[in-house]
Amino acid sequence: MFNAKVKSEVLKGIIDVTSPLVNEVKFNITNKGISLRAVDPAHVAMVDLHVNSKAFEEYKAENMELGIDMNKLGGIMRLSSSGDTVSLEFDDESNRLIVKIGNLVRRMGLIDTAGMPDPKMPNLDLPGKVIIRASELNQGVRASEAVSDHLALTINKDNFELCAEGDTDTVNLKLPKDLLIELNASSKCRSLFSIDYFSNMIKSIKGEDPITIMLGNDNPTRVEFDIADKKGHVTYLLAPRIESD
């Protein structure tokens, strides 16, 4: 059983953080809320997402799994306006998710979850931590896209740095401790990442919203932020690229 009502923007937020990485997703539904964990087809990135039942206007659920096509759900949600309440209901008999926006009813076919993996979140020791405003990070990533396809993130004792190097051009964003919300590193941490993936991971979060980045040396990065008015939380893991020089 799953029967919930939610503001359009909360559901759109879940779609925005998930769909750039994976299309077919397994929603794990309990009476506490919805969670999902998925790895992208190339096994480079993982998204882990929890939304508390308190993020919903109404919420009734027993433990169950729903196999969702995020593009399809995204298509339906584009018909809703900000402020609309969307109703979600699992129809056991037909194995459909019934999405209602106003008087509109869309019955959506579900994906068989039998073959879908349950990826484990690896236990990583990432000694560097920085909390940065979304707009600053976004500008650095967008600038990097013009000069390279990978970027280096570095956390020092005193600053956070984003670097991208092309053949003739470089991009550098260096933020001292006082321009960051938080900085924590006992020693220097530096890893290299795909700009495409990193850009997809942060593009749904805007403005002054804080993003937490955990970093090691040539290790994956963990990127986290809140969604759904702090009643939901997203964690990404992104595998490093190996420095060629």
Next chain:
Amino acid sequence: MFNAKVKSEVLKGIIDVTSPLVNEVKFNITNKGISLRAVDPAHVAMVDLHVNSKAFEEYKAENMELGIDMNKLGGIMRLSSSGDTVSLEFDDESNRLIVKIGNLVRRMGLIDTAGMPDPKMPNLDLPGKVIIRASELNQGVRASEAVSDHLALTINKDNFELCAEGDTDTVNLKLPKDLLIELNASSKCRSLFSIDYFSNMIKSIKGEDPITIMLGNDNPTRVEFDIADKKGHVTYLLAPRIESD
């Protein structure tokens, strides 16, 4: 003789309802106003349009026909702003339509109306009638586009229903009598239509504006609404698609 001045948005309205179905159109001009009736190249839909001379700022005309390329006229009109007054004048000598926007003068070649048909509006007995707000209908049609290429319209004694069925997904918009502006049906009427065509017919009308839909059983639908601040009226006919099951 034809010499008229009209607000840009009235002329744009005529283009918006006509050009999605037909490009080459014969304007029938009298001292009462302008009318046109045309069938789309695939003979699936007909558009019939009247604009009263009162919709014009100035209007002087004798009976005549003008063969208009709607894309061309649309292109000129994109250079005008909302609120601009556009002057239209037929130049007998050169067989051109002279379109003036501010100080700009465009002399537009006309299409020979000799070979253009005068389609008759078929006399249809369509027992079902519903008047619906444009935004509701639009949302239903847009949702349908994602699951199928045809939709079924049904008028019952108590409600109006729009349905589209795909392989796994369905869209359903069911509006009870009290959510409609008007509902009139002695018995159930149901017909199937191409979503593409139906979408083109209603996409120029927005918001709370009322659309009248007349329906029979496996019969064409007649869709009507006002344009030009109620000084003009559009009637579409759309042939049904045959149910395959």
Next chain:
Amino acid sequence: MFNAKVKSEVLKGIIDVTSPLVNEVKFNITNKGISLRAVDPAHVAMVDLHVNSKAFEEYKAENMELGIDMNKLGGIMRLSSSGDTVSLEFDDESNRLIVKIGNLVRRMGLIDTAGMPDPKMPNLDLPGKVIIRASELNQGVRASEAVSDHLALTINKDNFELCAEGDTDTVNLKLPKDLLIELNASSKCRSLFSIDYFSNMIKSIKGEDPITIMLGNDNPTRVEFDIADKKGHVTYLLAPRIESD
């Protein structure tokens, strides 16, 4: 040595007037300001631009040349918002232009100016002069694009005229003296130009801003306007097209 700070919109203005004609440009930098002069690859048009050092928030420079890829510079500038101050600095050691927007640092490779030409501005006797509002001229040029690929400009004693002739359609914009900011012609001047080029030359200037057009008979036109809050000036030369009839 070159070290300057400038409002984002001033630098974007320089890019907007230059990049539709040429991509690789030599900035001639002196302590008075920045100038450039370039001919498009087809040798049909020339752009000549001066921006006074007073257009900058800070400006320190010795005589030097910088070979700039305008597309690259335009890409960086899209990351800046209106009102942002952008810092430009030439780094002698690495031969890079260092562009700073907020905390973001882009080091940009420069083009070798050794092979870049120093085109001379030809001395032209153009007896017709008109000063026209940008919006009027823009509307005429955009209308012309729909009917032809060249347009004729004419200055008479009493009016300015823009004409484009297609096979069946024509566009005509005729402005009498009192609708122009200035008109000066001892005799009739008329020349024909490519609409593509002419459109590219004027599209960055909007609204009520005045554009000066100098005209002869089958001669190039000189088009001029101010940029950077009147602390900069642009001159275009455009070669005429030969009338075929």
